[in-house]
Every structure is written in C-alpha cells, then in structure tokens.
Amino acid sequence: MENKRPLILVSNDDGFTAKGISELIKFLRPLGEIVVVAPDAPRSGSGCALTVTTPIHYQLVRKEVGLTVYKCSGTPADCIKLARNAILERNPDLVIGGINHGDNSATSVHYSGTMGVVIEGCLNGIPSIGFSLCNHQADADFSPAHRYVQQIVSAVLKDGLPELVCLNVNFPDMPSYKGIKVCEQAKGFWQKEWETCPRENGKKYFWLTGEFTIVDSDNVNSDNWALRNGYVAVTLQQLM
Known part of the structure; x- marks a missing residue:
C-alpha cells in the first residue's frame, strides 16, 4: 500500500x-x-x-496496484468497522459510500445503508461523503456524475470537513447538470408503506413499499427542489 497517496475507503449498500x-x-x-x-x-x-448476533467474515475479491476489493458478509456500517479494525494498516483519509442506485434526499437519508457508511466514518473522525443517483436501474448511467465526484472528493481531501459533519450528495437522473447547489434536507414523510402479500396458511405477510410526500415542494433551498431542477444537491449532515 503506497502511503504517499491518500487512502480512500469505499463501501455501499447495493453490494x-x-x-x-x-x-x-x-x-x-x-x-x-x-x-x-x-x-x-x-x-x-x-x-x-x-x-x-452472528460473526461476519470478509474475502479478497481483487487486488492490483492502487486498488484492493473485499466483500463482506455484514452490513454497510459493519464494512467500515471491519476495515478500520481488521483490514487496513492505517486510518483512511476519506470514507465514501455509493454511488447508490436511487436517491438519498430528504428523510430517506435516515434509512440509507449508503449513508450508514458515511455516518460510521464521520463518527470516527474521518471526512466522509455519500453519493447517490436518482435512478434505481441496475444499468443506470453514472457518467454525468464523473467530474462532480472528482471535484467534491478533491476539495474534501484538500480542505477536510468540520468535525461531525459529513456530506450527502445526490445527482439528478439527467444527461447533464446545471451545477452544484448546497441544500437543506427537504421535509416530507412516507405513507402507504406496506402492501399485503397473502400466504396459504392464512398469516398476513407484507412487502415494504410506499409513497413519499414532500411537504415543502416550493422550498428552493431543499435538496428535492435542486434535484427536480437539474442541480447536484449537496447536503451537510450534522451528526451531533
């Protein structure tokens, strides 16, 4: 491992x-x-x-100059804990989660495994960033995000972040972006969150679903507004 270059620890929740x-x-x-x-x-x-409740394990998948990839049986937050305590030889300079398939704007940030990666890094004093794209498709086009990821990561590597503050970055599903907008988290709530899935034995089973309702859709300072209007939404998450 080349100690002269920044060490960037990466994980996600999509696998x-x-x-x-x-x-x-x-x-x-x-x-x-x-x-x-x-x-x-x-x-x-x-x-x-x-x-x-159970032990977790990891396995080397790929190793080459400048890149090492492991897969882990645990959660996204487990991955960061395991990396820091059992895999890495030095503390990372940056923790990054993503790029997530699907946005993590508004209240979705609280459920996101991608942001679980980021929060775990941030709680341990490491500058941390989450990236997400507003497209759930497996073959989504991430190319418009390329220069913005590099721009944001370069800035954080150079200047760091305030203590216990991490970044939640969401990209609209568009071929190009108008620029970066620093935002506040949109206000909203989920409803109709369960769809029945009946079984022959008579017990009721449910699929998680839901419809998200934005309360402040006209708020030009929110991440939801920024994404709807073609901007990269950057939200500062204050943990404490």
Missing part, C-alpha cells in the same frame, strides 16, 4: 458487484489508493445497522 460502486472506483482511481470493503449482497435500507 460489491453493483454498477454504482464500480463506476465510483473508476472516478476515484486518479485521486488516491482505493480500498473497497462492501457487502457481498444488497443491503439497501439497512441504515446504520450492525450485525450483533
């Missing part, structure tokens, strides 16, 4: 094979030494959850 994390790795390669410790399968919606 180590997701296109979003693969594209993120490509964007970050010129900026530092990359170590990926990501879930071995999708863990969306896991937030900051930890695995406390």
Whole structure:
C-alpha cells in the first residue's frame, strides 16, 4: 500500500458487484489508493445497522496496484468497522459510500445503508461523503456524475470537513447538470408503506413499499427542489 497517496475507503449498500460502486472506483482511481470493503449482497435500507448476533467474515475479491476489493458478509456500517479494525494498516483519509442506485434526499437519508457508511466514518473522525443517483436501474448511467465526484472528493481531501459533519450528495437522473447547489434536507414523510402479500396458511405477510410526500415542494433551498431542477444537491449532515 503506497502511503504517499491518500487512502480512500469505499463501501455501499447495493453490494460489491453493483454498477454504482464500480463506476465510483473508476472516478476515484486518479485521486488516491482505493480500498473497497462492501457487502457481498444488497443491503439497501439497512441504515446504520450492525450485525450483533452472528460473526461476519470478509474475502479478497481483487487486488492490483492502487486498488484492493473485499466483500463482506455484514452490513454497510459493519464494512467500515471491519476495515478500520481488521483490514487496513492505517486510518483512511476519506470514507465514501455509493454511488447508490436511487436517491438519498430528504428523510430517506435516515434509512440509507449508503449513508450508514458515511455516518460510521464521520463518527470516527474521518471526512466522509455519500453519493447517490436518482435512478434505481441496475444499468443506470453514472457518467454525468464523473467530474462532480472528482471535484467534491478533491476539495474534501484538500480542505477536510468540520468535525461531525459529513456530506450527502445526490445527482439528478439527467444527461447533464446545471451545477452544484448546497441544500437543506427537504421535509416530507412516507405513507402507504406496506402492501399485503397473502400466504396459504392464512398469516398476513407484507412487502415494504410506499409513497413519499414532500411537504415543502416550493422550498428552493431543499435538496428535492435542486434535484427536480437539474442541480447536484449537496447536503451537510450534522451528526451531533
């Protein structure tokens, strides 16, 4: 591991094979030494959850100059804890989550495993950034985000972030962006969150679903407004 270059620890909640994390790795390669410790399968919606009832394990997937990739049986937050305490030889200069398939704007940030990565890094005093794209498709086009990821990551590597503040960055699903807008988190709530899934034994089962309602849709300072109007939404998350 080349100690002269910044060490960037990367994880996500879509799993180590997701296109979003693969594209993120490509964007970050010129900026530092990359170590990926990501879930071995999708863990969306896991937030900051930890695995406390069973042991977890990790496995080396890929190693080359400037890049090492591991898959982990735990949650996104587990991945960061494991990396810091059992895998890495030095503390990372930056923790990055993403690029997530689907946005993490408004209140969704509280459920996001991608932001669980970021919060875990931030709580341990490491500058941390989450990136998400407003497209859930497996083959989503992340290319418009390329220069913005590099711009934001370069700035944080150079200047750092305030203590216990991390960045939540969301990209609209558009071929190009109007620029970056620093935002506040939109106000809203989820409703109709469960859809029945009946079974033959008579017990009721449910699929998680839902409709999100924005309360302040006209608020030009919100991340939701920025995304609807073609801007990259950057929200500062104050943890304490």
